[in-house]
Amino acid sequence: MAVTKIQIVIVGGGAAGLELATRLGARYGRKRHDIIVVDRNRTHIWKPLLHEVATGSLDANMDEVGYRSHCHRWGYRFFYGALASIDRTARQVHLAPVLDDQGREVIAAHAIRYDYLVLAYGSVTNDFGTPGVAENCTFLDSRAQADRFRDRLLDQCLRVSRAM
Numbered sequence: 001m002a003v004t005k006i007q008i009v010i011v012g013g014g015a016a017g018l019e020l021a022t023r024l025g026a027r028y029g030r031k032r033h034d035i036i037v038v039d040r041n042r043t044h045i046w047k048p049l050l051h052e053v054a055t056g057s058l059d060a061n062m063d064e065v066g067y068r069s070h071c072h073r074w075g076y077r078f079f080y081g082a083l084a085s086i087d088r089t090a091r092q093v094h095l096a097p098v099l100d101d102q103g104r105e106v107i108a109a110h111a112i113r114y115d116y117l118v119l120a121y122g123s124v125t126n127d128f129g130t131p132g133v134a135e136n137c138t139f140l141d142s143r144a145q146a147d148r149f150r151d152r153l154l155d156q157c158l159r160v161s162r163a164m
């Protein structure tokens with residue numbers, strides 16, 4: 001007889017979500033529990049390292065954790081996608097479609113059932129509504145932003161060196 005597993009869905013595989021999934025997976029495993037991490041990125045990088053990525057002193061590829069291999073080892077499942085909405089009555093999270101870099105659909109929008117839902121999708125830097133900040137600052141909340149900062153820094157160094 002098929003056993004209906006207790007489904008624990010963790011949205012956000014950051015510092016909190018990844019730690020929780022790893023501990024739950026290690027403790028309960030796959031036998032009677034289905035522990036699922038949903039994240040809009042394929043890999044996790046510890047945010048306090050982002051300034052090192054931004055300045056080029058750390059190669060993020062060497063330090064980030066790939067959810068796909070990590071979940072295999074630690075007894076949870078990984079779903080790649082961004083949370084779009086929560087249906088608390090039906091106890092489901094709805095994920096937005098995953099698109100490739102040309103806007104083509106890779107994974108259609110879909111829903112995941114949960115018995116327990118943990119929202120661990122973090123936060124972003126607060127500009128406190130200060131005029132000009134959003135338009136002129138480079139924020140450092142994600143690997144993509146850190147990569148962008150490094151590229152702009154290197155481009156600027158090149159410009160200066162060519163002008164001398």
Ligand SMILES: Cc1cc2nc3c(=O)[nH]c(=O)nc-3n(C[C@H](O)[C@H](O)[C@H](O)COP(=O)(O)OP(=O)(O)OC[C@H]3O[C@@H](n4cnc5c(N)ncnc54)[C@H](O)[C@@H]3O)c2cc1C
Pocket residue numbers: 011012013014015016017038039040041044046047048049050051081082083084120121122123140141
């Ligand atoms: C540059 C920097 C330096 C820091 N330095 C320190 C430090 O020295 N010491 C310290 O204690 N703390 C530091 N922090 C703070 C620390 O990184 C955060 O407190 C911690 O990461 C918060 O953990 P979290 O799991 O709540 O969120 P996060 O680690 O931000 O994880 C959130 C996860 O949710 C995912 N996510 C977000 N929205 C969605 C969505 N809609 N659908 C699916 N997935 C989603 C994200 O991709 C991410 O993986 C620093 C933060 C930054 C940005």
